[in-house]
Amino acid sequence: MISVDTSQRILDIAEQLVQTRGFNGFSYADIAATLGVTKASLHYHFPSKADLGQRLIERYGKSFLAALASIDRGGGSAPDRLRRYVAIYIEVLCDDRMCLCGMLAAEFATLPSPMRDEMMHFFDENERWLSGVLEHGAAHGELRFAERARDVARALMASLEGAMMLARSYGDASRFELAANRALAQLAA
Amino acid sequence: MISVDTSQRILDIAEQLVQTRGFNGFSYADIAATLGVTKASLHYHFPSKADLGQRLIERYGKSFLAALASIDRGGGSAPDRLRRYVAIYIEVLCDDRMCLCGMLAAEFATLPSPMRDEMMHFFDENERWLSGVLEHGAAHGELRFAERARDVARALMASLEGAMMLARSYGDASRFELAANRALAQLAA
DNA sequence: GTCTATAGGTGGATAGAC
DNA sequence: GTCTATCCACCTATAGAC
DSSP, X not given: OOOOSHHHHHHHHHHHHHHHHOGGGOOXXXXXXXXXXXXXXXXXXXXXXXXXXHHHHHHHHHHHHHHHHHHHXXXXXXHHHHHHHHHHHHHHHHTTOOOHHHHHHHTGGGSOHHHHHHHHHHHHHHHHHHHHHHHHHXXXXXXXXXXXXXXXXXXXXXXXHHHHHHHHHHTOHHHXXXXXXXXXXXXXX | OOOOSHHHHHHHHHHHHHHHHOGGGOOHHHHHHHHTSOHHHHHHHOXXXXXXXXXXXXXXXXXXXXXXHHHHHHOOOHHHXXXXXXXXXXXXXXXXXXXXXXXXXXXXXXSOHHHHHHHHHHHHHHHHHHHHHHHHHHHTTSBOOSSOHHHHHHHHHHHHHHHHHHXXXXXXXXXXHHHHHHHHHTTBO
16 A cells, blocks of 8 residues: 555555544644655645545545455355455454544544545445345355344444454454454354 | 532533543533533643543443443343343433443543543443353353353444444434344344 | 745643632 | 633644745
8 A cells, every 4th residue: 555646645644543543633743744744735635634534535435345346356155255354354453443434433423524424425335235245145045144134234334343443442353353253153054 | 410519510511522522522611611611610620631531431430330230130131131231322322422431442542541441441341241141141041152251242342332333423223223133132042 | 746934723731819 | 619811732724935
């Protein structure tokens, strides 16, 4: 994820800051110090912090969707795909980060509307993809669940986001892995 | 929850603010405006914001433990107790709040050490209580699970915290209820 | 595109009168 | 206990030179 473009480098640094400290937990000064430029320069690329935040979620969402598309291209059974979905979260967590949108969900009440909408769009897309995998798995006898695929998808996202948050607080990734494995095991046919 | 004591009233207001906006999302000015006093007065009761935060979690933890003791006094089966445990979360959510400690878990990286410790203590106590209920339920054939009670307790807490956060962002408490019901249904013997 | 300089506001916190 | 007044650091953001 090495960027040459300054805008992308700013987003890289901001992304790491939001995922660790939250949108209200960092400032332009933090980015400027890391990047080695002045605060004023940042405003050339992102006029306001709200702009920066919105563009950040947009990029994160696209990158996440690309990862989901990559899972689909890789083929494999529905349980396999779910394991690779969980692996994305683990990778983020092992970098001591939270899911960007999980973090923003906590700060929801303080976010400007465009950021809220972009955040919900992220979860909607995740729900869509997961629902597809779940339905496919159920149809092929690879997965079993009693509720609507949509509701199972929502419950799964919630479990992963919550487990991620607690695991990060305890500095113990195995807390996440245990919760995630249990969630997947319960879907086994 | 009506307090006459000024310190308690300050904590009441701060609690609502943290549960909706986060610890980094409010200021002494917000409390002062709501309470109708000056910022300086607040510093008489809580010298620093870190003090305020720590005392806030202490009180919240005690109140939560009292609620768990109340569930125990009420008797009933393990599934019954778990339903009443979930009901605590629902009540908080219907007031458009997050769990105080779930909120702080997101901001973990920016919190002073005393607040971190107090927050983890809250989750440890929840884990202890839940583990007890789970073990009791398993021993009496009311609940069934494959993993250690401790790990099931952790997974359950993570699910509830995550579902709460997403449900609040979507302004849809039913999202939480569906996830919680699914989590409890999977423990049914 | 990046800089210096600065505006205008808000943050937490303190001193000292009442 | 609460007030007024104030401090200083930091915040987001802008103007204008280079």
